[in-house]
Amino acid sequence: MTRNDIISVLGPVDETVIADIALTGASLDELREAFAWIGADEALVNEGHPLPGARVARLIEILDPPEDEDQLASAAPGFE
Template sequence: MRRLSREDVTKAVSGADDVTIAQIIGTGATIEELAEAQAWLANDEPMINDLRPLAQGRVRELVDILSELEQDDDEQGPANPDAVSAAS
Protein backbone atom coordinates (compact mmCIF):
# COMPACT_ATOMS: atom_id res chain seq x y z
CA MET A 1 0.00 0.00 0.00
CA ARG A 2 1.30 3.38 -1.04
CA ARG A 3 1.31 6.36 1.29
CA LEU A 4 -0.55 9.51 0.37
CA SER A 5 1.02 12.12 -1.88
CA ARG A 6 0.09 15.78 -2.15
CA GLU A 7 -1.69 15.03 -5.41
CA ASP A 8 -3.73 12.26 -3.77
CA VAL A 9 -4.86 14.58 -1.00
CA THR A 10 -5.75 17.51 -3.27
CA LYS A 11 -7.85 15.18 -5.45
CA ALA A 12 -9.66 13.63 -2.48
CA VAL A 13 -10.08 16.64 -0.20
CA SER A 14 -11.44 19.72 -1.90
CA GLY A 15 -10.61 23.03 -0.32
CA ALA A 16 -7.74 21.74 1.81
CA ASP A 17 -5.06 24.34 2.49
CA ASP A 18 -1.33 23.62 2.61
CA VAL A 19 -1.30 23.09 6.38
CA THR A 20 -4.16 20.59 6.25
CA ILE A 21 -2.56 18.75 3.34
CA ALA A 22 0.69 18.52 5.30
CA GLN A 23 -1.17 17.24 8.38
CA ILE A 24 -2.90 14.54 6.33
CA ILE A 25 0.33 13.44 4.64
CA GLY A 26 2.09 13.58 8.01
CA THR A 27 -0.15 10.85 9.40
CA GLY A 28 1.59 8.38 7.09
CA ALA A 29 -1.81 7.14 5.92
CA THR A 30 -2.57 5.32 2.69
CA ILE A 31 -5.18 6.15 0.07
CA GLU A 32 -7.35 3.36 1.47
CA GLU A 33 -7.17 4.83 4.98
CA LEU A 34 -8.14 8.26 3.67
CA ALA A 35 -11.11 6.72 1.85
CA GLU A 36 -12.17 4.93 5.05
CA ALA A 37 -11.93 8.16 7.05
CA GLN A 38 -14.05 9.96 4.47
CA ALA A 39 -16.60 7.14 4.64
CA TRP A 40 -16.83 7.52 8.41
CA LEU A 41 -17.42 11.24 8.04
CA ALA A 42 -19.96 10.85 5.25
CA ASN A 43 -22.16 8.42 7.13
CA ASP A 44 -21.03 6.61 10.25
CA GLU A 45 -24.34 4.97 11.15
CA PRO A 46 -24.26 2.26 8.44
CA MET A 47 -20.67 1.46 9.35
CA ILE A 48 -21.63 1.06 13.00
CA ASN A 49 -24.64 -1.04 11.98
CA ASP A 50 -22.23 -3.32 10.08
CA LEU A 51 -20.54 -3.84 13.47
CA ARG A 52 -17.34 -2.18 12.30
CA PRO A 53 -15.20 -0.93 15.17
CA LEU A 54 -14.89 2.83 15.50
CA ALA A 55 -12.08 4.40 13.54
CA GLN A 56 -8.68 3.92 15.16
CA GLY A 57 -5.04 4.76 14.49
CA ARG A 58 -4.28 6.70 11.32
CA VAL A 59 -7.90 6.55 10.18
CA ARG A 60 -8.94 8.21 13.45
CA GLU A 61 -6.30 10.92 12.94
CA LEU A 62 -7.64 11.54 9.45
CA VAL A 63 -11.23 11.70 10.73
CA ASP A 64 -10.16 14.34 13.25
CA ILE A 65 -8.31 16.42 10.64
CA LEU A 66 -11.12 16.17 8.08
CA SER A 67 -13.85 16.95 10.60
CA GLU A 68 -11.95 20.06 11.66
CA LEU A 69 -11.75 21.09 8.00
CA GLU A 70 -15.53 20.60 7.65
CA GLN A 71 -16.15 22.67 10.80
CA ASP A 72 -14.05 25.50 9.38
CA ASP A 73 -16.09 25.40 6.16
CA ASP A 74 -19.36 25.49 8.14
CA GLU A 75 -18.19 28.45 10.24
CA GLN A 76 -17.19 30.46 7.18
CA GLY A 77 -20.66 30.08 5.72
CA PRO A 78 -21.47 30.38 2.05
CA ALA A 79 -18.95 31.98 -0.26
CA ASN A 80 -21.64 34.22 -1.74
CA PRO A 81 -24.10 35.60 0.87
CA ASP A 82 -26.31 36.97 -1.93
CA ALA A 83 -26.94 33.40 -3.09
CA VAL A 84 -28.47 32.56 0.28
CA SER A 85 -30.77 35.59 0.34
CA ALA A 86 -31.83 34.94 -3.25
CA ALA A 87 -32.67 31.33 -2.39
CA SER A 88 -34.75 32.35 0.66
Protein backbone atom coordinates (compact mmCIF):
# COMPACT_ATOMS: atom_id res chain seq x y z
CA MET A 1 0.00 0.00 0.00
CA THR A 2 1.41 3.37 -0.98
CA ARG A 3 1.40 6.70 0.86
CA ASN A 4 -1.17 7.99 -1.64
CA ASP A 5 -3.39 4.93 -1.02
CA ILE A 6 -3.36 5.65 2.70
CA ILE A 7 -4.13 9.33 2.20
CA SER A 8 -6.95 8.45 -0.21
CA VAL A 9 -8.72 6.63 2.64
CA LEU A 10 -7.76 8.74 5.66
CA GLY A 11 -7.11 12.18 4.23
CA PRO A 12 -4.08 14.14 5.46
CA VAL A 13 -2.37 12.27 8.31
CA ASP A 14 0.94 12.42 10.12
CA GLU A 15 3.89 10.81 8.33
CA THR A 16 4.48 8.57 11.36
CA VAL A 17 0.95 7.19 11.05
CA ILE A 18 1.52 6.55 7.35
CA ALA A 19 4.75 4.68 8.11
CA ASP A 20 3.13 2.64 10.89
CA ILE A 21 0.28 1.65 8.58
CA ALA A 22 2.62 0.75 5.73
CA LEU A 23 4.67 -1.46 8.05
CA THR A 24 1.63 -3.61 8.89
CA GLY A 25 1.62 -5.11 5.41
CA ALA A 26 -2.13 -4.53 5.26
CA SER A 27 -3.99 -4.09 2.00
CA LEU A 28 -6.00 -1.07 0.95
CA ASP A 29 -9.21 -3.04 1.56
CA GLU A 30 -8.04 -3.85 5.10
CA LEU A 31 -7.37 -0.14 5.73
CA ARG A 32 -10.84 0.72 4.47
CA GLU A 33 -12.31 -1.94 6.76
CA ALA A 34 -10.40 -0.60 9.77
CA PHE A 35 -11.58 2.92 9.01
CA ALA A 36 -15.17 1.67 8.79
CA TRP A 37 -14.85 -0.10 12.16
CA ILE A 38 -13.62 3.07 13.83
CA GLY A 39 -16.58 5.05 12.58
CA ALA A 40 -19.34 2.51 13.13
CA ASP A 41 -18.24 -0.49 15.17
CA GLU A 42 -21.58 -1.03 16.85
CA ALA A 43 -23.49 -0.76 13.57
CA LEU A 44 -21.17 -3.27 11.87
CA VAL A 45 -21.62 -5.77 14.71
CA ASN A 46 -25.39 -5.28 14.61
CA GLU A 47 -25.34 -5.95 10.85
CA GLY A 48 -23.58 -9.26 11.50
CA HIS A 49 -20.14 -8.37 10.14
CA PRO A 50 -17.41 -10.65 11.48
CA LEU A 51 -15.01 -9.07 13.95
CA PRO A 52 -11.83 -7.61 12.45
CA GLY A 53 -8.91 -9.89 11.69
CA ALA A 54 -5.43 -9.37 13.15
CA ARG A 55 -4.16 -6.86 10.57
CA VAL A 56 -7.37 -4.85 10.62
CA ALA A 57 -7.27 -4.84 14.43
CA ARG A 58 -3.68 -3.53 14.31
CA LEU A 59 -4.74 -0.77 11.92
CA ILE A 60 -7.55 0.17 14.31
CA GLU A 61 -5.00 0.40 17.15
CA ILE A 62 -2.84 2.73 15.05
CA LEU A 63 -5.74 4.92 13.94
CA ASP A 64 -7.70 4.99 17.18
CA PRO A 65 -5.41 4.31 20.17
CA PRO A 66 -7.04 3.51 23.52
CA GLU A 67 -8.00 6.61 25.49
CA ASP A 68 -5.68 5.84 28.39
CA GLU A 69 -2.65 6.10 26.05
CA ASP A 70 -3.84 9.51 24.87
CA GLN A 71 -4.38 10.64 28.46
CA LEU A 72 -0.95 9.37 29.49
CA ALA A 73 0.72 11.31 26.68
CA SER A 74 -1.07 14.53 27.57
CA ALA A 75 -0.47 14.10 31.32
CA ALA A 76 3.29 13.67 30.88
CA PRO A 77 4.76 16.55 28.88
CA GLY A 78 7.49 15.36 26.57
CA PHE A 79 6.18 11.79 26.59
CA GLU A 80 5.70 10.36 23.10
